[in-house]
Amino acid sequence: MSIKIGSKAYAERIQDGIDNSFMRKAVSSAQGRFRTGRLKAAEELGDWEDWRTLGEEIRSHTMENLDYYLHQLSEEVEKRGGTVFFAETAEEANAYVQEIAKKKQAKKVVKSKSMVTEEIGLNEALAESGCEVVESDLGEWILQLDEDPPSHIVTPALHKNKEQIRETFVKKKGYTKSDDPVELAAFAREQLRQDFLSADIGVTGCNFAVAESGAVTLVTNEGNARMVTSLPDTQISVMGMERIVPTWEDLEVVVSLLTRAAVGQKLTSYITALTGTRLEDEVDGPEDFHLVIVDNGRSKILGTEFQSALHCIRCAACINACPVYRHVGGHSYGSIYPGPIGAVLTPLLDGYEDHKELPYASSLCAACTEACPVKIPLHEHLIMHREIIVERERMNAKSEEIMMKGFAKWASTPAAYKMSTKMARTALKPWTKDEHIENGPGPLKGWTDQRDFPAPPKKSFREWYKHREERRNG
Amino acid sequence: MKVSLFITCLCDTITPDVGKDTVQLLERFGCEVDFPVGQTCCGQPAYNSGYKSESAKAMKQMIKAFEPSEFVVGPSGSCVQMIKEYPKVLKDEPEWRERAGRLAEKTYELTQFLVDVLKIENVGSTFKGTATYHPSCHMTRLLGVKDAPRILLENVEGLNLIDLPLKEDCCGFGGTFAVKNSAISGEMVQEKAEHIGETKADYLIGGDMGCLMNMGGRLRRNKQEVKVLHIAQVLNSQ
Numbered sequence A: 001m002s003i004k005i006g007s008k009a010y011a012e013r014i015q016d017g018i019d020n021s022f023m024r025k026a027v028s029s030a031q032g033r034f035r036t037g038r039l040k041a042a043e044e045l046g047d048w049e050d051w052r053t054l055g056e057e058i059r060s061h062t063m064e065n066l067d068y069y070l071h072q073l074s075e076e077v078e079k080r081g082g083t084v085f086f087a088e089t090a091e092e093a094n095a096y097v098q099e100i101a102k103k104k105q106a107k108k109v110v111k112s113k114s115m116v117t118e119e120i121g122l123n124e125a126l127a128e129s130g131c132e133v134v135e136s137d138l139g140e141w142i143l144q145l146d147e148d149p150p151s152h153i154v155t156p157a158l159h160k161n162k163e164q165i166r167e168t169f170v171k172k173k174g175y176t177k178s179d180d181p182v183e184l185a186a187f188a189r190e191q192l193r194q195d196f197l198s199a200d201i202g203v204t205g206c207n208f209a210v211a212e213s214g215a216v217t218l219v220t221n222e223g224n225a226r227m228v229t230s231l232p233d234t235q236i237s238v239m240g241m242e243r244i245v246p247t248w249e250d251l252e253v254v255v256s257l258l259t260r261a262a263v264g265q266k267l268t269s270y271i272t273a274l275t276g277t278r279l280e281d282e283v284d285g286p287e288d289f290h291l292v293i294v295d296n297g298r299s300k301i302l303g304t305e306f307q308s309a310l311h312c313i314r315c316a317a318c319i320n321a322c323p324v325y326r327h328v329g330g331h332s333y334g335s336i337y338p339g340p341i342g343a344v345l346t347p348l349l350d351g352y353e354d355h356k357e358l359p360y361a362s363s364l365c366a367a368c369t370e371a372c373p374v375k376i377p378l379h380e381h382l383i384m385h386r387e388i389i390v391e392r393e394r395m396n397a398k399s400e401e402i403m404m405k406g407f408a409k410w411a412s413t414p415a416a417y418k419m420s421t422k423m424a425r426t427a428l429k430p431w432t433k434d435e436h437i438e439n440g441p442g443p444l445k446g447w448t449d450q451r452d453f454p455a456p457p458k459k460s461f462r463e464w465y466k467h468r469e470e471r472r473n474g
Numbered sequence B: 001m002k003v004s005l006f007i008t009c010l011c012d013t014i015t016p017d018v019g020k021d022t023v024q025l026l027e028r029f030g031c032e033v034d035f036p037v038g039q040t041c042c043g044q045p046a047y048n049s050g051y052k053s054e055s056a057k058a059m060k061q062m063i064k065a066f067e068p069s070e071f072v073v074g075p076s077g078s079c080v081q082m083i084k085e086y087p088k089v090l091k092d093e094p095e096w097r098e099r100a101g102r103l104a105e106k107t108y109e110l111t112q113f114l115v116d117v118l119k120i121e122n123v124g125s126t127f128k129g130t131a132t133y134h135p136s137c138h139m140t141r142l143l144g145v146k147d148a149p150r151i152l153l154e155n156v157e158g159l160n161l162i163d164l165p166l167k168e169d170c171c172g173f174g175g176t177f178a179v180k181n182s183a184i185s186g187e188m189v190q191e192k193a194e195h196i197g198e199t200k201a202d203y204l205i206g207g208d209m210g211c212l213m214n215m216g217g218r219l220r221r222n223k224q225e226v227k228v229l230h231i232a233q234v235l236n237s238q
């Protein structure tokens, strides 16, 4: 897999999303829960805005000194017996992991949920080198069995219900029991236990690396990361180069923001911190620890107007707040990063060519910006993308450009503007019925496909005002 | 107090009555109102579509039109918010940026002006009916006008205000979004229309003509008998 998922065109993906009434119901009820949770958790904190400011400060300080902290991190990791590898591209990262697998003659790899390995397509690369890869996060495991991409960054299988999950288990794993979530989870646990015990390599993502201590921390609710990181002898953590905080204190702030903003939890169930390899007197932990730090386009974002997109802590608050996501679901974005942050990040990492529609899949209502715990101005980034698509990449439709040029002329020439408002009624006459247009021409078509348009009345405001002035002045 | 009217392009062409109510309302509180005829459109359709240089042309026209004004007041949170963005958009042209800054500073949305500048919380109007209020996104989130409309409406005699479920969700207007991403926008406005239906209110009140046209158009398409009113019409009702 890579950032891009599926091969369907944008319009088709959107229609699929809209037509999937089951998914939409699941998404909207989940959004409801997450939103109330987030608001409640924020309220409990009392000074949410101060926390957001603090979160933003930590993130922007880190990004501005990223070289320094990455250097510190790698020194600390190595001091503790780990090996650090900086991968500029997805290919480099995959090749490095493949090499380790080869050296260890690994047959089985267990993983704990990680977006970045999804982004670089690590599972496919490992499969190519003959390794069986098992996702150990329940949601990811279900998706893996079903060969389906994630649709949400915190709850990846949000689009599936328990009946569908049962069906997958029956088909792929010979499951025989009911669709009771407790039974389903027990079955998954049983299956996964075998994998944990027999795996040669454990691969994890990284929520945040702590520069001062060389620790990689993982936030999970199922505790699966603990199994992945304590059972296999070889441990590989893969992180996007921006997923780093300077100190443990900073970690405390961002993790508090993460869990509260994501689903409204005060604390997550598990925070796992990996620091180097197993010491002589320790009973568990890996013998061999590798940290792969992936660039894959991130450093190109540094120093640009989009730098704050790298502040993202992947809490999904923006996704949960977004009314567009609510109606089209995650797969419509055609990217493993869906929702508002996905619409901002995907074109940055993967170029505009395949994703030029994403920045327009927003009404710019700014619910995302308001929800973001580290104050990323998501809707402003979307406008900036549009500007680049139009003015630099010139990927806009010619017809639209002509219209916008016309707009500029119209809006900067009061006489033309006045004339057109006067003519609007006459021009729209052929389509007007009952003072409304139900089936409009040209640019009105998109509008009237979904709703009626009121016909302009006989007199515009400016005409009324002019007459009033004339009457007044005699 | 001298107030220049900023009657947005939609209001001017499609709902001139909202403009008239705005005039009367301001005059009722002793404002000396004028209408600078050089004004056109705030430039938002082009700006939000990524056409920055085209939108800058509209912005400069607006800056010129309102240069002599003391206060500028408009019945639209979204368009007023656009004016607040001018200095940022024109940041690379120092002279225009400064002129934009002066305009941004003296421009207010109607209810914001009534409550924050004129210090009026009760306009002394009467409106009999059951209504629900949609707080539009740009007005509340970006312009930060959350309380003013609510305070003013709560003080209108006879008005029974019912809370709109998920009121903070966008109605799906978003300017060109409604046309460009018509299918998604349609789903959003449909959900909004259903929530409006749930309130059983006879009237839908809002402070942005674009959003009201969107919701009103869908309500009409759905044959839902809800009358759509701009807040100026309710506040100016006797």
Ligand code: SF4
Pocket (backbone or CB within 6 Å): A261, A311, A312, A313, A314, A315, A316, A317, A318, A319, A341, A371, A372, A373, A374, A375, A376, A378
């Ligand atoms: S952009 Fe903000 S709200 Fe969205 S996932 Fe990232 S941190 Fe969370």
